[in-house]
Amino acid sequence: MKTAFFAYLAGILLSVNLINIFGLYPVLMIYSAPAVIHSIIRLAPSFDKKNFFLSALLLFAGIGGILSGWLADGIHTDSEKPDPVTAPVTIEAVFTITGFPDVREIAPNGKLVFSVRAGGYQIISEDAGKLYPSMSVTVHGTLYPYGGGGSIYASTNGIAVQETGIAPLSLIAALRNNTSMHFVRTKNPVTRALLFSLITGNRAFMSYSDLQSFRMSGIVHLLALSGLHVGLISFGIVFLLRRVMREKTAYLISSFAVMGYMALGGMGPSLLRAGLMFVLYTFLRGIGRKPDFIDILIFSAFVLLMIDPLLVRNIGFVLSYVSTAAIVLFSGPVRSRLGLKGYYGNIFAGTLAANTATLPFLFYYFQGASLIAPLTNLLVIPVFGVILGLVFLHFLLSLFGIFFVEAAVDALWSGIGGFSDILTRPGFVYIHIDGFNWLCLIVSLLLIAGIFFVYPRIRYRSAAFRDKSA
Numbered sequence: 001m002k003t004a005f006f007a008y009l010a011g012i013l014l015s016v017n018l019i020n021i022f023g024l025y026p027v028l029m030i031y032s033a034p035a036v037i038h039s040i041i042r043l044a045p046s047f048d049k050k051n052f053f054l055s056a057l058l059l060f061a062g063i064g065g066i067l068s069g070w071l072a073d074g075i076h077t078d079s080e081k082p083d084p085v086t087a088p089v090t091i092e093a094v095f096t097i098t099g100f101p102d103v104r105e106i107a108p109n110g111k112l113v114f115s116v117r118a119g120g121y122q123i124i125s126e127d128a129g130k131l132y133p134s135m136s137v138t139v140h141g142t143l144y145p146y147g148g149g150g151s152i153y154a155s156t157n158g159i160a161v162q163e164t165g166i167a168p169l170s171l172i173a174a175l176r177n178n179t180s181m182h183f184v185r186t187k188n189p190v191t192r193a194l195l196f197s198l199i200t201g202n203r204a205f206m207s208y209s210d211l212q213s214f215r216m217s218g219i220v221h222l223l224a225l226s227g228l229h230v231g232l233i234s235f236g237i238v239f240l241l242r243r244v245m246r247e248k249t250a251y252l253i254s255s256f257a258v259m260g261y262m263a264l265g266g267m268g269p270s271l272l273r274a275g276l277m278f279v280l281y282t283f284l285r286g287i288g289r290k291p292d293f294i295d296i297l298i299f300s301a302f303v304l305l306m307i308d309p310l311l312v313r314n315i316g317f318v319l320s321y322v323s324t325a326a327i328v329l330f331s332g333p334v335r336s337r338l339g340l341k342g343y344y345g346n347i348f349a350g351t352l353a354a355n356t357a358t359l360p361f362l363f364y365y366f367q368g369a370s371l372i373a374p375l376t377n378l379l380v381i382p383v384f385g386v387i388l389g390l391v392f393l394h395f396l397l398s399l400f401g402i403f404f405v406e407a408a409v410d411a412l413w414s415g416i417g418g419f420s421d422i423l424t425r426p427g428f429v430y431i432h433i434d435g436f437n438w439l440c441l442i443v444s445l446l447l448i449a450g451i452f453f454v455y456p457r458i459r460y461r462s463a464a465f466r467d468k469s470a
Contacts, residue, residue: 091152092140094162095121100173100266101129102202103180112181115204120149127159132173134165172263176200179264186398190413191406194391201225201265210417216424218355218373219380219416225265226320227274232385233392234258234278251282269304269317273324276300293328297321315365319358326357330452344378351377360444363436372429380416387412 099117104124107113114128123131123139131137141154164170180200186192193205203211203223214220222228234254241250255278262275277293277300284291301321304311311317330353331346340349352374362369370376387409394405423429 088142088144090141091143092138094136094138095119095123097123097131097133097135097137097165099133100169100176101131102200102204102266103183103196104204106184112184114177115151122149122151123154123159124151125154125159127154127157129173129177131159132165132169134169135161136163136165137161172267175263176266182398183395186394186403186406188403188406188410190410191391191394194387194409194413195395197223198225198229198388198391199261199264199395201268201271210420213417213420213424216370216430217376217420218370219376219420222380222384224270224316225268226270226316227277227324228381228384229265229388230258230261230271230274230278232388233261236385236389248286251285255279255282269311269314270320272304273300273317273320276303277324294325297324297328315361319361322361323354323358326353329353330357333452347381348374348378351381357448360436360441360448363433363444364438364441367434367436368430368432370430372423376420376423380419383412383416387416 095118097116097118101114101116104113104115107126111126112129113124113126114131115122115124116128116131117123118137118139121143123137123141125141138160139152139154140158140160141152144151144153180196180202183192183195183199186195189205193207196202196205201224206223211220211223214223234257237254237257238247238250241253258275258278262271265271277296280296280299281291281293284296304317327350331349334340334353335345335349338349340346355373355377359369390405390409390412394403394409397403397405
């Protein structure tokens with residue numbers, strides 16, 4: 001399965017990067033020719049059914065990836081788009097909704113103003129809360145352009161549904177909207193911002209200063225729903241429930257809780273990856289199989305890329321899988337090499353491995369990265385686990401009109417913010433690199449692979465040779 005996945009992934013990457021330049025058929029030839037030649041060479045001496053099946057599997061997986069990327073790219077680009085503009089203009093165009101609505105602000109009249117993604121555009125309106133992914137709508141309003149898209153402030157009654165989408169997604173959108181409306185009852189601005197951010201993945205209410213400080217200190221990922229959040233919630237539930245019931249039952253209940261959290265969180269790529277991995281992990285434990293995290297990681301990526309091949313362009317998807325793979329593959333060697341032990345040793349080894357592997361991608365996508373991220377994560381993650389638990393406790397108690405927990409949440413979060421501000425005062429903690437292109441990315445990844453894989457093997461063989469010579 002691993003080989004087939006990488007063949008499929010290679011096909012998608014070729015498709016989304018080269019088809020617009022060379023066309024579909026040349027790209028198919030670029031991929032197929034080496035595979036066919038390799039198959040002929042392997043099969044020429046004697047016909048081997050196993051080799052034939054493997055070669056055919058790799059060939060079809062790669063071609064499947066190319067066609068998947070080509071078809072998905074066509075679907076995403078066939079929607080009607082406004083003509084390119086450089087100044088605000090009144091438009092009317094048809095859009096396919098590609099995200100769940102998020103609360104953008106609370107209007108003076110007390111109503112919620114929603115923002116929903118439609119490709120490269122954001123549709124902003126009080127009526128946008130009724131939209132959900134896969135819907136097709138006509139929008140009349142004012143476009144404020146930026147990049148390849150822009151923000152469209154829809155007029156009153158300026159959104160008309162052309163085609164309804166997938167029905168279950170409307171239920172998820174309604175659940176998120178009702179939850180968001182409940183969050184507004186929390187008066188403390190810090191706690192309200194954390195409710196939106198850590199439960200629905202909406203960072204619109206986070207202060208700009210906090211976001212900038214967390215980005216420079218390397219802990220902004222705490223606000224992006226991912227494996228850390230799923231891990232803290234799922235294993236926290238298991239820890240509490242297994243005292244009163246069988247462990248398998250606790251894991252099953254935790255899996256349903258994770259699926260609910262995925263729905264509330266908007267089903268972003270990072271959250272889907274983490275949730276799918278935990279559900280697979282629980283299933284394998286339930287049937288008595290020993291879970292292999294790399295197999296689970298690859299299978300989850302395979303599933304998500306089959307659903308949406310263009311996720312390879314999503315920065316969150318890339319960083320989520322790179323960091324998770326780094327933790328699984330590299331944290332053990334880092335821990336043993338540095339002699340790290342215990343709970344904090346595991347946290348430091350994991351964060352160091354993840355930050356090392358994602359550093360080239362951060363330079364490639366954002367032209368900068370924090371150099372103190374391993375240290376700040378080591379100190380902040382244990383406290384963040386307490387904050388996440390308190391945020392959910394506040395949410396549950398607020399359903400009954402009890403709000404006393406928000407004071408503790410505010411105090412702890414303010415402490416993290418102050419700590420982050422202090423650490424980011426020196427100018428050297430965040431480094432900028434301009435012109436970090438794809439070639440620099442590849443060289444950096446090869447260097448990291450050499451440090452973690454090639455160098456230890458060379459040292460091992462050198463030591464074995466010396467022992468043999470002696």
